[in-house]
Amino acid sequence: MGWSRGGARAALAVLALAVLAPACGRPGAEVAPAGGQQPLEAPPARALDAYATKLRAAHAARAAAARRWGLRRVPLTAPPPPARKPRITTRDGFEVEGHRRLDLPPVFTTVPTGDRVVFLTIDDGAEKDPAFVRMMRELRVPYSAFLSDYLVKEDYGYFGKMRDDGAGLHNHTLRHPYLPALSHARQKREICGMQEVMEKRYGKRPALFRPPYGNYDKATLRAAKACGITHVPLWNAEVFADRWEYREWDRALHPGDIVLTHFRGREDWKGTMPDMIRRFLHKVTAEGYAVARLEDYL
């Protein structure tokens, strides 16, 4: 449940923006005390009025959650999913030989969009911190998890809760190998094998695959395609509990950027997963970006 938003109609979406604009729609909006909402003027119809009331309640809940989790600002609300999906192509320099001719899945680090949104992706599955699941549920911030079975099998139920909250669960191989060192057949076992685990445990074969370490070759993409993978999202920035790292020289966020992080805790990091999410949301919100669902743009 939660923030899956397939059914929102355009009129409602416009209204949603209008309703949320006073408190949520600009960067720098401070966490306001409860009850600080602007009244809605002249609702056009009762259904829209009810919808607006629901949105205001959702925003108030999000503002309260932001305070509870120690955020300086309320995360911005993402625009409705694009009616026409962007055309995703492989980033320059990331192609393999015959990429287009063989119609291999695109490898990309940023989604081409004019929307001021970024996407949060979380890899592997080592840390299983219940506070992280609660935090994301309460803040209603979407994310996609790229799971590797050797870590996830310690507690499949933990990641099932994320799926129930609306997160996308995707393929990051069975054992997290450096794929280019493996034959095509062994790469296919790593990727197709994980598709089967995901279907058995979570009821769905993922469409998205991320190769461990971001390393792949032509055999990887051929195997991924044969296993039913349509897209290979990498990342343009990475966030840790104590810092950011960037692929680009400008060290900035761009519309449509995919952000990488990991399921890690104090054993690997100078902080917890909630610390990492606070660092992530602080920069994203301060720079005027909302977090959108990657799956809505693909």
Ligand SMILES: [Zn+2]
């Ligand atoms: Zn990984």
